[in-house]
Amino acid sequence: MGVLKKYGDLLPLTEKTPNVNLEEGSTPLIYLPRISDKLGIKLYGKFEGCNPSGSFKDRGMVLAVAKALEDGKRALICASTGNTSASAAAYAAYAGIPCFVLLPAGKVALGKLAQALMYGAKVIAVKGNFDRALELAREGAEKTGCAMVNSVNPFRLIGQRSGAWEICDVLGKAPDWHAIPVGNAGNISAYWAGYNEYFKLGKIKTLPRMMGFQAEGAAPLVTNQPCPNPETVATAIRIGNPVSAHLARAAVQESSGEFNSVTDEQILSAQRLLASEGGVFAEPASCAPLAGILKLRDLGKLPEGITVTMILTGNGLKDPDTAMSQVGKPIEINDTLEDLMRVLESK
Ligand SMILES: *Cc1c(COP(=O)(O)O)cnc(C)c1O
Numbered sequence: 001m002g003v004l005k006k007y008g009d010l011l012p013l014t015e016k017t018p019n020v021n022l023e024e025g026s027t028p029l030i031y032l033p034r035i036s037d038k039l040g041i042k043l044y045g046k047f048e049g050c051n052p053s054g055s056f057k058d059r060g061m062v063l064a065v066a067k068a069l070e071d072g073k074r075a076l077i078c079a080s081t082g083n084t085s086a087s088a089a090a091y092a093a094y095a096g097i098p099c100f101v102l103l104p105a106g107k108v109a110l111g112k113l114a115q116a117l118m119y120g121a122k123v124i125a126v127k128g129n130f131d132r133a134l135e136l137a138r139e140g141a142e143k144t145g146c147a148m149v150n151s152v153n154p155f156r157l158i159g160q161r162s163g164a165w166e167i168c169d170v171l172g173k174a175p176d177w178h179a180i181p182v183g184n185a186g187n188i189s190a191y192w193a194g195y196n197e198y199f200k201l202g203k204i205k206t207l208p209r210m211m212g213f214q215a216e217g218a219a220p221l222v223t224n225q226p227c228p229n230p231e232t233v234a235t236a237i238r239i240g241n242p243v244s245a246h247l248a249r250a251a252v253q254e255s256s257g258e259f260n261s262v263t264d265e266q267i268l269s270a271q272r273l274l275a276s277e278g279g280v281f282a283e284p285a286s287c288a289p290l291a292g293i294l295k296l297r298d299l300g301k302l303p304e305g306i307t308v309t310m311i312l313t314g315n316g317l318k319d320p321d322t323a324m325s326q327v328g329k330p331i332e333i334n335d336t337l338e339d340l341m342r343v344l345e346s347k
Contacts, residue, residue: 001026003062003162010165010197011063011158020066022094024051024058025162029170029309034277035290039297042307044175045280046167049315053115055236055283056187056313057087059163060156065091067155068147075100077146079126079133081183081236082112083314088149089119100146102126102133109235109283111318129230131241151186152243160187164194167309168204176306178208179289181313182221182248182259183237188212189247191311192255208309210257212248213292215285219261221248233264233322236285236314262291268326270294271316281316281323 002021004011027050036043048056061084068076076099078088085101085108092099101116105125116123126133134150141148151157168174174195180188188210198204214222218230218238227240242248252259262270267284270291275281289310296302316323333339 003059003159004066007162007165010161012155013066014070017066017070020062020069020091020095022052022058022062022090024062025166027051027166029167030278030280032278032280035273038277039293039302040304041302042305043293044171044307044309045274045278045282045312046163046309047280047282047312048163049282049286049312049317053083053087053090054111054315054318055083055087056160056163056311057083058090060151060159060186060190061087061091061149063159064147064149064153064155065095068149069095069097071147073145073147075144075146076149077137077141077144078102078149079130079137080108080150081130081238082108082318083236084150085121085123086112086115086119089116089121092121093119098122100124100140102137104128104130104133107235107238109319110321130239134243150243151184157186157190157193157244160190161194161197163187163311164191165198168195168198171307171309174198174204174206174208175309176208176303177211177308179211179213179293179308179310181234181237181285181288181311182212182214183218183239183242183285185212185221185242185244185248187311187313189244189251192251207255210251210255211289211292212252212257212259213288214259214261215267215288216261216263219259221245221259222261232267234267234283234285234288235319236283237288260292260295262288262295266291266295268322271323272326274312275316280312282312283314283316283319284322286311286313
């Protein structure tokens with residue numbers, strides 16, 4: 001069941017809202033026994049890579065596109081580090097309307113670019129960073145009346161609350177810690193709003209600490225100043241001036257959480273750990289939370305036995321180049337049993 005149907009009661013739908021549905025949401029909350037044991041906690045990964053376009057962006061995009069259609073909009077526009085464009089392009093294709101996506105030239109993971117092009121979006125590579133592409137998209141939307149579907153679109157963040165509701169529905173409570181990567185800072189804000197809504201409805205009795213993780217080379221919420229030249233292998237969070245910084249700061253403050261940064265090396269090492277000891281392949285940005293939890297453990301700041309959910313925001317298949325640069329090559333053999341046995345018997 002898609003997000004609009006599953007959580008329609010909690011969303012701003014009217015009789016005029018068209019039904020848009022790519023069966024997004026209802027992603028698995030995976031308990032990770034080996035990594036949990038290693039860390040002395042109960043660790044769950046919410047695998048948002050199982051969404052139709054392979055990232056959590058679909059949760060908000062479905063509502064943003066439904067409301068845009070309701071509002072009579074006939075085209076979408078967005079700037080993107082990759083996943084927003086893939087998601088917008090998918091829903092535009094579903095709805096049968098054009099989609100313009102502005103990407104920072106040369107800085108988008110291969111799978112995401114392939115998706116946007118395959119879904120039939122008009123893909124525009126901007127010679128500049130994401131923050132500049134976002135400014136341009138906003139101006140373009142204003143001039144043309146295209147629906148702007150970046151997370152400045154309030155419906156995006158409302159739809160993304162559904163992730164928090166699902167976690168609580170599955171666990172029967174809120175986690176102790178909610179660990180999440182932070183780029184433009186919309187998702188952490190949406191989750192906090194979602195938990196609070198469930199709290200007010202009496203569906204949960206406690207609220208989690210919101211733990212936001214950024215890449216060291218793009219950590220404006222950790223350093224408390226915009227980062228003019230963000231740089232990280234985790235391209236989905238390569239953002240120097242987060243649009244929802246104020247909301248994210250409030251979420252962290254109100255929940256007694258914190259922002260922290262991790263290096264690219266820590267992110268990639270966490271990505272390999274999650275895949276090889278968890279069985280889940282998530283893209284680099286999605287692994288910043290696990291890198292952060294490991295960092296806090298090393299600092300003696302990870303309480304024992306707590307329940308931690310981390311949001312694995314996007315599918316590892318989206319960024320095959322980064323993955324291949326981390327791992328060895330396949331073992332090539334001649335097509336003989338002798339050659340095969342040599343491999344099977346080696347350690
Ligand atoms: C968009 C995205 C993020 C960052 O989310 P924000 O809401 O911009 O903070 C993290 N990981 C992935 C895979 C993303 O696509």
